[in-house]
Amino acid sequence: MLTGAGVSAESGVPTFRGGGRTAVWKGMPFEVISSAGMVRSNLPEVWEWFDYRRGVLSTCRPNPAHETIARWQDRFDSFTLATQNIDGLHAAAGSREVLELHGNAWRARCLKCGGREELREKPSDVRPPVCVACGGQMRPDVVLFGEMLPERVWISAAERAARCDLCFVVGTSAIVYPAAGLPYAAAEAGAFLVEINPEPTPLSEACDATLRGAAGEILPLLDEEGA
Numbered sequence: 001m002l003t004g005a006g007v008s009a010e011s012g013v014p015t016f017r018g019g020g021r022t023a024v025w026k027g028m029p030f031e032v033i034s035s036a037g038m039v040r041s042n043l044p045e046v047w048e049w050f051d052y053r054r055g056v057l058s059t060c061r062p063n064p065a066h067e068t069i070a071r072w073q074d075r076f077d078s079f080t081l082a083t084q085n086i087d088g089l090h091a092a093a094g095s096r097e098v099l100e101l102h103g104n105a106w107r108a109r110c111l112k113c114g115g116r117e118e119l120r121e122k123p124s125d126v127r128p129p130v131c132v133a134c135g136g137q138m139r140p141d142v143v144l145f146g147e148m149l150p151e152r153v154w155i156s157a158a159e160r161a162a163r164c165d166l167c168f169v170v171g172t173s174a175i176v177y178p179a180a181g182l183p184y185a186a187a188e189a190g191a192f193l194v195e196i197n198p199e200p201t202p203l204s205e206a207c208d209a210t211l212r213g214a215a216g217e218i219l220p221l222l223d224e225e226g227a
């Protein structure tokens, strides 16, 4: 299963991507404040922006889509969840071993040693946070514009896609590569491809089934059907 922003929209998580050239933070477009260059040039500002985002996220709870997906991990012999979301709501709903393709807003990563730490366990008034292992400065552990996906997570996702029998693509417009390539890899491996999204996407034509609607409504229905 591959999920995107649509799964969390029903929990009230904004995409923070206003579309077009919308300025979202102190007059800076999303692609500027959320970029690798900004981490190098103004790390405190990046933290201020992510602290603001986490403040919004802290009010959001998992919805029926997250809850249904969490149940499915025990329903199939083999089940993999890969998500483009950084909000941590899949884990909050009980999903285990989530492949977070774009990282997690609740985690920090050391710029010096690469160590990762839960932000909830660190003092919130120290910005940038300091790594417990080496004392280095930390950054948000999310994939920013101009950055690669975390290699190990990506390799795992690609491997699972290549062995996939049934692939659900939920709440993602399937345009952000390389994550958008996963369903095609699954289809190539012979998987039955199911899209759940309110709107048609570039992926729709390649799907064996398309279910139009909100993830939080459709997934629980499939659950009832015993699909």
Ligand SMILES: [Zn+2]
Binding pocket: 110, 111, 112, 113, 114, 115, 131, 132, 133, 134, 135, 136
């Ligand atoms: Zn460190």
